[in-house]
Amino acid sequence: MGVLWGMADLHAGLDAGAAGPEDGDDPATEVSALFRARYPELVRLADLLGADDPEDIAQEAFAALIRKHGSLRDPGAALAYVRASVCNLTRNRHRHLRVVRRRTPAGRHEDSSEQVVILKEEHQEVLAALAGLPPRTREALVLRFWLDLPQREIAAVMGVSAGTVKSHVSRGLAALALALREQV
């Protein structure tokens, strides 16, 4: 129905001087299909894991996939790879921010005001409780209850055993139950 206020300059910043197309697999092209299908999911995953800039995390994960794509043994594992990247990058980001905050107490990631207003209060309570869990436990719960992944796939994404996943989920739910009960 119309592009408004000027379409973003999609081509800005890209190298243009080059030879013509050539045969061969193009990782970007192959990854682009996955990107179109899964980018929102990956952003949301990073967001639910508490990333302060979820898009940054998801984009870095896809960039890593482009770089890695040729060496993936199983192209079908690309989704698991990028999910795992999001988890790892978010975890690293939290670690980095902890160090930074120790030196300079400053703002941390907050939901936008609009998000806070829009979210239901009961959901805010649950999410606040979730945010207080250890990162690995939080990952397991998000992968299990938001993405509905089976234990085996969660284990692959987290790089742990299925038993460890089970333990994280169990402990996480118990911690949530305790926290929510105390908030009543």
Next chain:
Amino acid sequence: MNTVEDRLRDALRERADHSPLSSDAWERVLVRARRRRGFLSSGHAWQARYVIPALAAAAVAGIIIAANVVTGQLPSSSTTPGGGNNPSTASPPPSGVTPQLGIGRLSRQVPPSSAILSYEYAPEGTKIFASFWLGYRSQKLWFDNVSPGIQLCSSVFNTYTVQQPEYGTTGPERPVTRGSGQAFCRAAPELSAEQVVQVTGGINAGSNTGAFATLSMRSGIAAAPAASVTAVLPDGRTFAGVVGTGRGFAVKVWSVAYPPDGAIRLVFRDSSGHELASLTRPAVSAVLVPPRAARPGSGAFILLVTGGSIRAYLIDGHVGFWIVPAGWYAYAVPPGTAVIAPHQTAGGPALAGILVSNGRTGQGTAQDPFRPVSEFVGYARADVARVVLRIRGTGESFNLFASTVRTSWPGTTVRLWYVAAPPDIYADTSLDTATAYNAAGQVIAAVHLGTEAAP
């Protein structure tokens, strides 16, 4: 009864709906890939010329649809209005530049480069003033992460409280005076080819939402054919909003307010009454990611805080508090935002106070991170020596908390105060009070928390 699993699923699902998505994400991915490993310089540079533009365009086409979480749905068959109740109230669409209500401070930071679309309508008798304009950010902008390029700014408020909402931050801002509306700028949104309408902002009703305590409001953009928007409640009541456009706008801009109801449906029609699109439960899916408030570079007083940080600034003669709680939510004032006092400090009120957070801020001890904490911050006149908060306890009991008052900016008589209440103290901004005393112990002023006394 909901299990923890159910509650977690619901919360995650709703929260995920609010995640930000930008339209140029794929391009950024490609730039990243190129930077890190020489993706484009190792025999693949041609891709930049041939593949990337096509992919970027394709990705944008795909992602915009996904990013615009609220998307108008074309009806399966055209319908005409008249089947339901008539709109309760409506005002004619704006035309050109109309009185520019309440856009003062924000419009100085993002000067309008378009017409200012000013709407006025009155659902349930409460007048709503909504203004929209396009502009480029200026050096005066107090935001730290506004996207570059042209901005869509909006200001929405009503007469329930004040006529002059205060700006300088983004998101549904809460001036010291209770409730006023919201004012913010965001990167100007676009409609994809399939889109008819998009929600760009809104406020949900709630006991703590001040000006909109009995209303929900949504605003956004719509394709050119859209001529009207109506909120339809499940009980059949309808509330007309406004749709209009003006110089510089390639789209329509709309706004509608209605009593809070989760099952609300917004119906958009063209000039002949045919339904173009409808949005169901826009409250759930409305996504807006306003930039966080920036902290001005100098003049800050850091007020002690148990978790995050509160910094006080003197901005154009107004006291502003930049607030970043440790927990990611607060009730009375949204976190990661700022409040700017509506009154200038010179000749201003004797006492002003706001509730920063109330309840579970998630900033408790490591052993118990969910212990509720309430924090209060405010400013006062020079003759105020002490501020005492009176917060209801159980039954008829009250908790009293005394705050020390400190001097502030040289050349001013402004004093700042801050109180962190112990865990498990909940404040009600409409009932609990702050009282200012002078050095002799005499009461100078008393205000409800969340309010500013009249000058």
